[in-house]
Amino acid sequence: GAVVSQHPSWVICKSGTSVKIECRSLDFQATTMFWYRQFPKQSLMLMATSNEGSKATYEQGVEKDKFLINHASLTLSTLTVTSAHPEDSSFYICSARRGWTNEKLFFGSGTQLSVL
Amino acid sequence: QQQVKQSPQSLIVQKGGISIINCAYENTAFDYFPWYQQFPGKGPALLIAIRPDVSEKKEGRFTISFNKSAKQFSLHIMDSQPGDSATYFCAASKSQGAQKLVFGQGTRLTINP
Numbered sequence: 001g002a003v004v005s006q007h008p009s010w011v012i013c014k015s016g017t018s019v020k021i022e023c024r025s026l027d028f029q030a031t032t033m034f035w036y037r038q039f040p041k042q043s044l045m046l047m048a049t050s051n052e053g054s055k056a057t058y059e060q061g062v063e064k065d066k067f068l069i070n071h072a073s074l075t076l077s078t079l080t081v082t083s084a085h086p087e088d089s090s091f092y093i094c095s096a097r098r099g100w101t102n103e104k105l106f107f108g109s110g111t112q113l114s115v116l
Numbered sequence: 117q118q119q120v121k122q123s124p125q126s127l128i129v130q131k132g133g134i135s136i137i138n139c140a141y142e143n144t145a146f147d148y149f150p151w152y153q154q155f156p157g158k159g160p161a162l163l164i165a166i167r168p169d170v171s172e173k174k175e176g177r178f179t180i181s182f183n184k185s186a187k188q189f190s191l192h193i194m195d196s197q198p199g200d201s202a203t204y205f206c207a208a209s210k211s212q213g214a215q216k217l218v219f220g221q222g223t224r225l226t227i228n229p
Contacts, residue, residue, distance in 0.1 A: 002171055034216070035198075041119075041224070042222070043220065043222050046216055046217075072166055093160070095158045101148075101149075101164065102148050102209045102215060102217055105160075105162075105217065107152075107159035107160050108159050109159045110158060110159045112157065
């Protein structure tokens with residue numbers, strides 16, 4: 001099956017610093033990548049949708065200046081949490097879609113962010 | 117109209133039993149209904165999915181039952197094993213185009229040995 005690599009798997013940072021999370025589709029070109037946030041024992045909350053070469057589309061209530069998304073190539077998207085605060089601590093998950101059908105949607109393994 | 121409601125929130129089943137998780141959707145335009153399995157600290161993995169042109173799909177011990185008129189679908193896990201203990205999410209979307217998956221709230225399944 002298709003592989004989506006997410007890195008790092010966990011990160012601890014100090015409040016006020018920025019953290020970058022990478023999402024790579026290893027064996028296919030991803031037309032669209034999605035970023036989710038998941039709190040303990042809760043469902044996945046879509047943060048933004050990104051298409052290669054264009055600006056990300058953010059969901060309502062998600063601060064685009066806080067969560068910077070770059071989709072520079074068909075195999076790489078990055079999420080940067082800027083000026084992180086303890087309330088940004090969460091599990092972040094990316095997914096990548098091959099083509100235009102959700103039947104070819106694959107998830108990364110997630111990144112646990114802890115902000116001290 | 118975009119919601120997918122999932123129940124129960126948690127479920128405990130004895131080893132060898134049948135686990136059943138239910139979902140209901142509102143948007144009749146949805147035509148793709150996947151189930152994902154998520155282990156702690158990991159991303160979701162596709163378990164099985166169904167399109168509305170069939171009422172049931174079976175893959176090994178996992179079966180999706182689909183009721184288009186009721187706008188409901190369910191996951192059945194036969195001969196449940198301790199290794200099946202995980203959180204399960206149903207989801208729905210249109211299959212084509214730049215459509216977002218809408219996730220259910222999740223079910224924490226525990227299989228007791």
